[in-house]
Structures are given as structure tokens and as C-alpha cells.
Amino acid sequence: MKRKIILILLFFTVILHAQFTGPDGNNYSNTCNHNGFGTIVSAQVWFNTPTTDCHSNDWIIEFIDVDGNILIMTDEDWAESSPDSDGYYDFGNDLWNCCSYGSINNGDTCPCTWEYDPETSFLLIICPDC
């Protein structure tokens, strides 16, 4: 009898473990790629979601730029700089399109002015309406 109970417990443990082992083998259930844009040659996100869509507060983003350098951002970084977000983000939006929600917004809704000084290498992008 004890053996059967142990087997049942093991069965559930295995099922639960399998459910949360993602494509990279590191406990992320979802991953999504972006082919790159501007000086970003590729972008990838790994995320878990508590719901069936692309809303997540458990994620890691990796940007690779034209120089090969790598910028990684996590929900903890996002929560630190934007506390109201509590780390949540929707990877179904236009930028990532990990879920097919359709259009949420685009760059045309936010006109920005670019100022660049080659002497000091200073670039300033001002977006007053964003």
C-alpha cells in the first residue's frame, strides 16, 4: 500500500516538473524570437505566464547588437525601474508578437525628435507625447 502511495506521489511530482520545464531546459515554458531591428541584430525572450496569454512577470530578455554586445533585462530590472509594473509585461504586443493579439500601438503614435552631436557622441531622443 505504501508503495502505491509513493508511486502516486512520484507520478504527480514528475507531471508537475514536466509542466514547468521549458524549451531551454531552464524552467521557462515559453520562448519567442525577434529577427532584429536597427542596431539590434536579434532579440529573444524567455518567459512564464500564469495565464494562457503572453502576460508575464517572470521573464528574461536578451538583445544582441551589431557589435555583438549583449544586453540582458529581467522582470526584476523592470520592476526596479518601473515599480508600478510589478515586473509584468505583455509579450503579445507589436514589438514581440509572441501571441497574436493584433495591433496595440505603433511608432507613429509617438513622434520623437533626435539630436546628435558627433563631437561629443551625444545622442538625445526627445518624445514629448509619449
Add this chain to the structure above:
Amino acid sequence: MKKISLLSCLLFLIFFSCSSVDDIPAQEEKIKIEGTGHDLLMGMGDRSFKKDFIAYNPYGKEMPEGRSYLIFNHLKKASGAYKEKDKHYPEIKQEINALNTSEERKFHSVAIQSIALRYLRYYFLKEDSPVAIQETIYLLDLLVEHQAIDLDVLVDAFLKVEEVISEEDRSRYYDHIVVVYNQSKASVNENALKLKELYENSEGQLKMEALLSGKLLEQKSRSIAYAEEKMNLQSRQ
């Protein structure tokens, strides 16, 4: 015996169904306050350049298959150092030390840099204790060894410890910062106008992507200006 087995199954089912039902309203509540694509776009661009953590890729423009397990297991602990301080630091440092002397050092380099940068920015650079000074020296040395390129963290760490390190180390770290400063300037000069043009001549999704790319480059230019202000590096070009 069968009854006990069935009872165990039922208990498990009840337990898991109850927990998922309870979680959903709380999660939905949190989702209501999250942003859309533009919020992250602008949020990433407008967050302080000091909290953009860029790592040097020792593989150049290529990427190896797979990613270091450190990224998935420990990076978020380092990102959380602003609230949890050094809670996980000793164990992570031990693992980094082991990997840093192994044959897999190169494979883990991006993860090691990304973790070291966060512990410096979120914790040790804010503290003035002897331990903070000691760990700043350790992490700065580690970053220079991995040819790290995050200018503002390198500058702040260098300025914090330059009085207590040897002249040889001081010179080595300073020279590395000058190299990174010049490379960063070259990168901004090469890409700023290209991105501006791309932004001005595109629409919709492409325009948004050009803006995000520009915002990331803007962070680099702010980092250059910060380094210049703190260390007067222009004269060393």
C-alpha cells in the same frame, strides 16, 4: 488499499485546483496595471543609463549554442540585489569563481559580467563598508578580466577603489576604461545618424523598432558623457 489510493489522487486534485482558482484573480489584478509595448519601449529608453547592463560577447558577433545556466538560475537574484542585498551573493560568487577557472569560462562570460555588473550597481557601489570595498575590487578585476564594456559601472567601481589598489592595477583598469570609452564613442558615431534616418523614413512597426534601437544607443551615449564628466577621458583619446 484502493480507497487510500483514490483518496490520495482526490486530495492532490483538490489541492491543485484550489490553488489555481485562488491565484487567478490576484494575477489578473496585477495584469491590469502592466504596460503595453510602448511602455516598455519608453521605459527601457528612459530608465537610467546606469541600470542598462551591457556585456561584452567573447564570441564576437556569433553566439554559442545554448546559454549559461547562470543567466536562468542566478541573474534575477543579482537583479533583485537592490531589495535583497547580498542574500544570494556568497553562493553565486563561489560558483562564479569555480566557472572562472574552468574550461567553460568563455561560455559563461556574458552571464558572469551581467551578474557582476548588477551586484556592483544595485549593492556594493551604494555601500561604504570594508566588505563593499573589498567586493568592488574583486568584481572590478573580474569585469576587466572579461573585457567588460559597461562604461558607467566600470567608472564608478574604479573611482570607488582607485585609492586602495596597487598602481599596477590602477593603471590596468584605467587603460581598459579608456579603451571602452573610445570604442563606445566609435559605436555611437557609426550608428546614430543611420538610426535617425531609419526612424525618419519608416512607419508603424519599423518606426517603433528604430526608436527602441535609438533609445538603447542613447543610453550608451549618456554613459560616455558620464564617464567623460567623472574622469575627463577626452584628453586620453
